[in-house]
Amino acid sequence: QTVVTQEPSFSVSPGGTVTLTCGLSSGSVSTSYYPSWYQQTPGQAPRTLMYNTDTRSSGVPYRFSGFILGDRAALTITGAQAEDESDYYCVLYMGSGNWVFGGGTKLAVV
């Protein structure tokens, strides 16, 4: 069974930089998994942030960037703002019409 791993929680200071990662229980994440990232605040539907590893969705600020970091996909926020305090989910496309979400990272901006 494929498990996608994310840090359960992270904390960043306002104006600081944080990198969230997305890995696989076995194997490496590559662009072939079409990693994408979603932001969710309580009570709201998820918002698409990043797709195809490093492409920002429409309207997403430039402080968000995506890339492959070693054997993981990564999402960096450079110059974090208070409104970035959210849950962040990565999802990997496993092929044959199947996707697997990571468990999500709760980001605190404090």
Add this chain to the structure above:
Amino acid sequence: EVRLMESGGGLVQPGGSPRVSCAASGFNIASYSMNWVRQAPGKGLEWVANINQDGSETDYLDSVKGRFIISRDNAKNSLYLQMKSLRAEDTAVYYCVRVRYDYFFDHWGQGTLVTVSS
């Protein structure tokens, strides 16, 4: 403007068989694969099911195979999820999601809550 509007959620007894629907507007769903993604209360997102553009191919999360059926009516611009043999662990907000050709979810509905409880 792309909009996805789910309906059909509510309180269901264990073993029940509700159907949730998703009405799409602002685009033609016939051009897109569509998915259902769910989120149990206080938990993370979980991919549930995928259907291709013409409905000829479907895929499911292992735990719902044989119990859930995803379908679509392109003439009505609508997506459906027929659920049966519901269990407490199926309690979740069910989101209707549009899939772009490069395998990501580019539009989400607001979700409909299905609560399985006696």
